[in-house]
Amino acid sequence: NAGVTQTPKFRVLKTGQSMTLLCAQDMNHEYMYWYRQDPGMGLRLIHYSVGEGTTAKGEVPDGYNVSRLKKQNFLLGLESAAPSQTSVYFCASRSGRVRAYNEQFFGPGTRLTVL
Amino acid sequence: DQQVKQNSPSLSVQEGRISILNCDYTNSMFDYFLWYKKYPAEGPTFLISISSIKDKNEDGRFTVFLNKSAKHLSLHIVPSQPGDSAVYFCAASGDSGTYKYIFGTGTRLKV
Numbered sequence: 001n002a003g004v005t006q007t008p009k010f011r012v013l014k015t016g017q018s019m020t021l022l023c024a025q026d027m028n029h030e031y032m033y034w035y036r037q038d039p040g041m042g043l044r045l046i047h048y049s050v051g052e053g054t055t056a057k058g059e060v061p062d063g064y065n066v067s068r069l070k071k072q073n074f075l076l077g078l079e080s081a082a083p084s085q086t087s088v089y090f091c092a093s094r095s096g097r098v099r100a101y102n103e104q105f106f107g108p109g110t111r112l113t114v115l
Numbered sequence: 116d117q118q119v120k121q122n123s124p125s126l127s128v129q130e131g132r133i134s135i136l137n138c139d140y141t142n143s144m145f146d147y148f149l150w151y152k153k154y155p156a157e158g159p160t161f162l163i164s165i166s167s168i169k170d171k172n173e174d175g176r177f178t179v180f181l182n183k184s185a186k187h188l189s190l191h192i193v194p195s196q197p198g199d200s201a202v203y204f205c206a207a208s209g210d211s212g213t214y215k216y217i218f219g220t221g222t223r224l225k226v
Contacts, residue, residue: 004158031214040124042204043159043218050213058215090158094214103149104216106158 002026004107006091012113013081021076021110023091030096032074033058033104034066036087043090049074051096081114088112118142119207121219128226134192136222138205141186145207149216150179150190153202162203163190195226 007022023032034046045058047066055066063085065077074093078085088111092104120139128134138148146167151159165172165179165188172179178191192199202223206216 033215035218040220042220045215048213048215056213103161103164104214106160108158109156
């Protein structure tokens with residue numbers, strides 16, 4: 001049981017390049033989330049999904065796209081990377097059962113640098 | 116507009132003493148609150164939670180207090196241990212359809 005895994009762990013991009021971050025969970029969770037963490041800003045929600053085939057915008061969605069074709073995977077895409085997207089990206093998942101005692105489980109993060 | 120605020124970026128406490136981390140929120144619709152702990156180069160891990168129908172929840176050395184009228188919650192760690200040194204985030208949720216959380220900016224605790 002690996003929990004939530006993220007690929008890659010590190011990546012350096014040049015401005016304008018594209019890439020996809022992969023998040024996978026093996027807990028059969030319905031809900032999945034993408035966050036970015038920046039110094040002094042805490043964790044900010046980029047996009048989220050409440051089930052396979054569904055996605056929705058979070059607090060800071062501009063410049064990102066997502067897809068949830070399979071329940072266990074949630075992909076975050078950057079079509080044209082900008083230096084402002086330099087950040088640490090975290091994926092999280094959560095069970096769809098009753099809200100009590102159901103926290104979000106986080107992956108280890110992807111550190112992305114855009115030059 | 117920061118709906119969840121952690122006004123102390125850092126806190127230093129001696130081993131064995133109490134650590135008190137504070138969190139304020141502005142949205143009265145929040146009804147579920149969590150604390151997460153984060154070590155460097157790792158993802159946040161869940162620590163403790165509290166529902167708005169309670170004012171206190173304990174789990175071992177960790178206790179969370181909720182003051183709804185003041186829109187304030189605090190995390191108490193007693194006794195503090197060196198392994199508690201980490202960044203602590205509080206998070207709040209009021210959306211039972213999506214379970215989205217709003218996170219604070221974090222407090223770095225050094226024991």
